[in-house]
Amino acid sequence: MSGPRTSSDPTDIRSLAVTTSDLVTALEANQRSSQTAVLRVTPPFYGRMRARIHLAGGEASDYGEPSPLHLSPESFLAETAPHYPETHETRPEPYDVETHHERHTAAVSEWRTAVRDHLRDRISIPTASGAHEVEVKYLG
Numbered sequence: 001m002s003g004p005r006t007s008s009d010p011t012d013i014r015s016l017a018v019t020t021s022d023l024v025t026a027l028e029a030n031q032r033s034s035q036t037a038v039l040r041v042t043p044p045f046y047g048r049m050r051a052r053i054h055l056a057g058g059e060a061s062d063y064g065e066p067s068p069l070h071l072s073p074e075s076f077l078a079e080t081a082p083h084y085p086e087t088h089e090t091r092p093e094p095y096d097v098e099t100h101h102e103r104h105t106a107a108v109s110e111w112r113t114a115v116r117d118h119l120r121d122r123i124s125i126p127t128a129s130g131a132h133e134v135e136v137k138y139l140g
Contacts (some may be wrong), residue, residue: 026073038070082117
């Protein structure tokens with residue numbers, strides 16, 4: 001009996017498992033930091049793969065070809081997803097630092113919950129032969 005089929009071809013991927021908290025964390029990190037968070041899929045590629053949070057540019061040099069796939073966390077969002085709350089949107093009038101902090105913290109918490117209801121069931125991943133659509137399974 002042979003083991004699972006592995007490949008260097010990302011078109012062999014049929015589905016991705018993503019921890020919802022990793023996805024929300026990556027989305028938020030991209031709003032709050034100059035570094036870019038991605039969801040990384042590392043070869044060899046199987047029919048079912050896991051995408052994990054990763055800071056882009058932090059690749060080890062020990063990966064040959066193919067390189068890991070870096071997927072934008074935004075690609076997992078439906079067009080109906082709420083936008084991340086900006087600090088100016090939560091500013092109270094008259095202004096008070098503590099109130100502003102509390103309002104912004106509450107708005108971000110609400111966003112973290114609401115965005116989970118706006119995730120795509122399928123996404124396209126980049127391959128040498130063009131975009132390849134895969135099913136997404138959310139964990140947690």
